[in-house]
Amino acid sequence: MPGNLDNLRVVLVATRNPLNIGAAARAMRNFGAVRLRVVNPYEASFREARSAVGAADVLADAGEFTSVAEAVADCHLVVGTTAGGRRELQLPLRRLDVSSRTIRSQLKTGPVALLFGSEKRGLSNDDMSHCHWLVRIPTQEEQGSMNLGQAVAVCLYELARSTQPPTVRDTGEKTGSNSVRAVLAHAEDLERLTQLLMQTLHTSGYVKPRVAAATEQKVRRLLRRMNLAATDADLWLGMLRQIAWKLSAPESEPR
Amino acid sequence: MPGNLDNLRVVLVATRNPLNIGAAARAMRNFGAVRLRVVNPYEASFREARSAVGAADVLADAGEFTSVAEAVADCHLVVGTTAGGRRELQLPLRRLDVSSRTIRSQLKTGPVALLFGSEKRGLSNDDMSHCHWLVRIPTQEEQGSMNLGQAVAVCLYELARSTQPPTVRDTGEKTGSNSVRAVLAHAEDLERLTQLLMQTLHTSGYVKPRVAAATEQKVRRLLRRMNLAATDADLWLGMLRQIAWKLSAPESEPR
Numbered sequence: 001m002p003g004n005l006d007n008l009r010v011v012l013v014a015t016r017n018p019l020n021i022g023a024a025a026r027a028m029r030n031f032g033a034v035r036l037r038v039v040n041p042y043e044a045s046f047r048e049a050r051s052a053v054g055a056a057d058v059l060a061d062a063g064e065f066t067s068v069a070e071a072v073a074d075c076h077l078v079v080g081t082t083a084g085g086r087r088e089l090q091l092p093l094r095r096l097d098v099s100s101r102t103i104r105s106q107l108k109t110g111p112v113a114l115l116f117g118s119e120k121r122g123l124s125n126d127d128m129s130h131c132h133w134l135v136r137i138p139t140q141e142e143q144g145s146m147n148l149g150q151a152v153a154v155c156l157y158e159l160a161r162s163t164q165p166p167t168v169r170d171t172g173e174k175t176g177s178n179s180v181r182a183v184l185a186h187a188e189d190l191e192r193l194t195q196l197l198m199q200t201l202h203t204s205g206y207v208k209p210r211v212a213a214a215t216e217q218k219v220r221r222l223l224r225r226m227n228l229a230a231t232d233a234d235l236w237l238g239m240l241r242q243i244a245w246k247l248s249a250p251e252s253e254p255r
Numbered sequence: 256m257p258g259n260l261d262n263l264r265v266v267l268v269a270t271r272n273p274l275n276i277g278a279a280a281r282a283m284r285n286f287g288a289v290r291l292r293v294v295n296p297y298e299a300s301f302r303e304a305r306s307a308v309g310a311a312d313v314l315a316d317a318g319e320f321t322s323v324a325e326a327v328a329d330c331h332l333v334v335g336t337t338a339g340g341r342r343e344l345q346l347p348l349r350r351l352d353v354s355s356r357t358i359r360s361q362l363k364t365g366p367v368a369l370l371f372g373s374e375k376r377g378l379s380n381d382d383m384s385h386c387h388w389l390v391r392i393p394t395q396e397e398q399g400s401m402n403l404g405q406a407v408a409v410c411l412y413e414l415a416r417s418t419q420p421p422t423v424r425d426t427g428e429k430t431g432s433n434s435v436r437a438v439l440a441h442a443e444d445l446e447r448l449t450q451l452l453m454q455t456l457h458t459s460g461y462v463k464p465r466v467a468a469a470t471e472q473k474v475r476r477l478l479r480r481m482n483l484a485a486t487d488a489d490l491w492l493g494m495l496r497q498i499a500w501k502l503s504a505p506e507s508e509p510r
Contacts (some may be wrong), residue, residue, distance in 0.1 A: 153402075226487075
């Protein structure tokens, strides 16, 4: 559903690595955000990043700023990201998944900035002072700091996520082989399969005469537990017919 | 919350770029997953990746395999990832956020494999035939394909998230009734079953040489669709062994 992140401004502050700028831009394209703003990037990095795969337009349109204040000037909500490590934070710190609903609802009414600091130091206290609050991605405490491009991807995934209510397609019920899963094999087919499998098992010596009835019940239950689609039952019937034929006429050539 | 992803096996198939292997390993550390498995990586890439920042232990412990079958052998659920693009998929395709609950519940009971294909082509049809189903990250249609390291990060974020997505209702993940089912068969057993059935089908003349590979994939998918319990897989193995034995020694007496 394009357009839901139209109001999002992804702001990269003092980014060093061109690969990370490119990765951020690519993630934006993946999740439908298009407005990238960079604050004091390492010049060479920014130039190099402009060639990133699949995100050329985002990078070409990126705004370049010399201060956070300018970069977020038009935004009515400014949210900083942090690994939430040792530093004493002066702002409310919320978990990304918990606060995403608030951000989404603000996105409906106007521009929202999401700030990412440099790879080495994250956002400075000065950068953070421009933020209304901070979010952190819930990572492991001992290894909390994420790669920048990955952090951008996770944040955008979370923000774009719930704007797309799952369709029937998303539950896998109506795609591929599952479109036939709805059409389960009829009892008649399952019983035909049961009889064919029993015949094969008899011929091959699997069935002990004394417990033949019990074995048949076991096989019948097994085939029902499989919840076979009609087409899968057909597949099994075809395979078993050929096996049964070969067992009964071992000396002939296969059909 | 450490430890939640202990049972997850992140499986990278034919990865080319060392930066992506390193990025995947780093995301794993961020979200508490530690078991990395690589299948046929480009050799130089894998060596180079071992120096990735903040993930040296994950990379040092990574298992290296020459086939998907071996890499997922001990897993009772195998999920492939795909951008879900143009290709005709032969498996159920579910949205990551919708299916994550099912995966999380399976993680509580045993090893689960999450497969990522190569940067260029994703998972092949043959790779996918080892999967029970596929997930896709809900991205924009026109720019669906994500960077590998970012895709791994987003998947792990979603799986590690402890809170349930508030807006997603229980959308009939009923096929995930496997989530309730006690002990599912391991991939290793399913693959043994696949090989035994293929052998039987070869002997009986069911398999046409020209399409043998396609038939094997079809059979592999069929057996995964059945969501066999471990005990039912055993039952099938026993039956097929006897049938195979009889086919190969038709003149002997049944055992």
